[in-house]
Amino acid sequence: MDKKKILIVEDEADIRELLRYHLEREGFDVLEAGDGPAGLALARTEQPALMLLDVMLPGMDGFDVLRGLATENGPLVPVLLLTARGEEVDRVVGLTLGADDYVVKPFSVRELMLRVKAILRRQERARSGTVLRHHGIALDAERHRATVNGESLALTATEFRLLEDLLRHSGAVRTREQLLNTVWGYSFEGYARTVDTHVRRLRAKLGAAADVVETVRGVGYRLKED
Amino acid sequence: MDKKKILIVEDEADIRELLRYHLEREGFDVLEAGDGPAGLALARTEQPALMLLDVMLPGMDGFDVLRGLATENGPLVPVLLLTARGEEVDRVVGLTLGADDYVVKPFSVRELMLRVKAILRRQERARSGTVLRHHGIALDAERHRATVNGESLALTATEFRLLEDLLRHSGAVRTREQLLNTVWGYSFEGYARTVDTHVRRLRAKLGAAADVVETVRGVGYRLKED
């Protein structure tokens, strides 16, 4: 549940490979389908966060897939269309059918990634309130501001993300592994006890509220329950 | 600075000439581009009040230009599309991509002028009263004017959009990625630290208010809270 799933529906294996490579580098979980029916099935069962859908598919084409995903309020899954240059008709039908965006082949991978992230961010924004609170601690992710009983904390970027993760799971124990994955990122290859040091620094800055961050011996850390 | 700038992107010189003549007669400042890339460049640097964009361009077509202007909140510049007769499909895509209106070729000059003025009026109305204020900084998006404590700032187009974005999200941290997406557009392929340079230039021009633009180390930039 940590990594977001992205589904690629595309008949050319080279392109799937290319996309998979870049998406995984960005930390996404990648699913692939080589034709329409397989894509539809995966979209239904896996409920990916986004689907990259080629329009030109043998047999069942991209639009058919889009129609298959249709519900009363748009497709079941957000869709980014991959269309061929000059096929203006494609763009129209696609957007009419509820696709979120499209890119024209041959596309710039960089731009594609930006659009993917923009769609996901839009999705995210729609459902997250921004201020997390717990035991006198308040953290506003958007403003990047954290306070204890109203007093502002001067946290570094890493400390901030650490506190944010703990707050998002307040009450639950977070293992060092989990913290490394979410706070430092999956690609971080380092000593698990680095976490300890940052917890210490965080506690120091929390001052009076330092004991809100509890150590669960043999497991990890958590925020004190109510 | 009084006259509004209008950019024409059109490959046929006759039509450019015709449009220029009538637009100047109406008191507009006219810029011209004969192809997509030149048009994009001018739109970015000159920030015209409106762009007349031909859909059928050799090489990079009108839609590509529109997409090049795309940011997270619509095109960088208002666009009126010039499409060929009967290509209704075009206009759907265009409007979906954020164009404000379209005119079918061959068009009546009179009608075109009316539409141009209509868009500008709409823009005016939508943006009037949209004076963003924060810590002594005032930014009037409509007239492209920014002041600090009443004193006018001589900002370039990019600096202006940067300040505008920060003001629209005042207090919130904007990452370099986000700034690149909204200020420069998705199709910008460049160095993230370009942002730093523009922040520096902006700060220099802000003079005494320079410290209103805060650096959030490891994250991005934001405007100081109240």
Next chain:
DNA sequence: GGGGCTTGTCACGCTATTGTCACATTTTCG
């Protein structure tokens, strides 16, 4: 064609941040 303006990139230098280690302290459990 030249001068001025804007823009994007780069290299350099400085500093806060960061990851790691060695050692101290606490807890667990035989």
Next chain:
DNA sequence: CGAAAATGTGACAATAGCGTGACAAGCCCC
């Protein structure tokens, strides 16, 4: 009680991140 395991602590060297000055390319206007 004492050893082993787990965590806290202080120190430190490397470096990531940022500010700054400089510069070349592109474009306008004259």
